[in-house]
Amino acid sequence: MNNVSKPAPVPLYYQIMSRLLEMIDTGQLKAGDRVPSERELTEQYGVSRMTVRQALRELEAQGYLERVQGKGTFVSIPKVEQPLLSLTSFTEDMRRRGLTPGSVLISAQVVPAGRRCGQALGVSETEPVVRLERLRLAGGQPMALEVTHLPAHLCPGILDDDLTGSLYKILAERYGIALASATQSLEAVSATGPEAKLLGVREGAPLLLMERTSRDREGRVVEYARSLYRGDRYRFSTEMLRQVEGE
Numbered sequence: 001m002n003n004v005s006k007p008a009p010v011p012l013y014y015q016i017m018s019r020l021l022e023m024i025d026t027g028q029l030k031a032g033d034r035v036p037s038e039r040e041l042t043e044q045y046g047v048s049r050m051t052v053r054q055a056l057r058e059l060e061a062q063g064y065l066e067r068v069q070g071k072g073t074f075v076s077i078p079k080v081e082q083p084l085l086s087l088t089s090f091t092e093d094m095r096r097r098g099l100t101p102g103s104v105l106i107s108a109q110v111v112p113a114g115r116r117c118g119q120a121l122g123v124s125e126t127e128p129v130v131r132l133e134r135l136r137l138a139g140g141q142p143m144a145l146e147v148t149h150l151p152a153h154l155c156p157g158i159l160d161d162d163l164t165g166s167l168y169k170i171l172a173e174r175y176g177i178a179l180a181s182a183t184q185s186l187e188a189v190s191a192t193g194p195e196a197k198l199l200g201v202r203e204g205a206p207l208l209l210m211e212r213t214s215r216d217r218e219g220r221v222v223e224y225a226r227s228l229y230r231g232d233r234y235r236f237s238t239e240m241l242r243q244v245e246g247e
């Protein structure tokens with residue numbers, strides 16, 4: 001079945017990508033299915049192996065396919081769809097999707113706030129803050145790398161707590177901190193070597209950086225967090241209302 005057209009203005013590898021994506025969309029290829037081998041695709045579409053390789057590489061980079069050494073290329077598990085509407089915790093987000101949340105505590109210490117974090121928390125550069133670095137997992141798979149800062153005077157003794165569960169739960173139950181609102185930004189970055197290693201991606205892989213400053217019911221800034229989400233596992237979505245000027 002040779003259904004790619006050579007004189008078309010769309011590159012051949014792109015046409016093959018579209019065919020494969022269509023098969024994923026229509027369920028002919030399901031999550032976990034093995035996609036046909038390079039040789040099979042080469043024969044099927046009557047194109048060179050290089051073209052097929054480029055299509056597969058591109059789909060892999062976009063997170064649709066995953067290559068398993070020595071086994072072949074498989075359709076990825078769909079990305080976690082995360083609405084940006086309410087102030088939720090990682091634990092709540094994963095549970096809502098039926099995934100088991102987990103954390104690996106990489107480091108936990110009290111440090112001076114420094115400029116950037118001090119500004120975000122509204123404290124001086126020398127103010128002691130609790131700095132937690134955690135790798136967040138879903139079903140045992142790395143999803144995000146999170147560095148959280150909390151003003152130390154708000155949560156004395158927190159370093160003795162079990163920090164592999166929900167931080168928001170500890171803040172609420174042990175310190176009576178009820179989170180009420182947050183300001184958040186989202187930008188694209190590439191994984192540095194150490195980040196890539198922890199997240200299980202290649203160096204330079206696309207990540208989504210979320211920065212969050214959270215306030216409690218009394219309006220105090222209680223958290224400044226930087227979370228790096230795997231670009232191939234996450235997709236953020238939001239609802240919007242149109243506001244036309246002058247109406």
Ligand code: 16G
Pocket residue numbers: 088089090091092146148165166167168169210211212223225226227
């Ligand atoms: C989210 C928050 C992070 C918060 C964590 C608490 C973003 C960018 N980050 O990952 O600020 O510390 O949830 O989750 O949304 P936990 O209660 O499961 O520890």
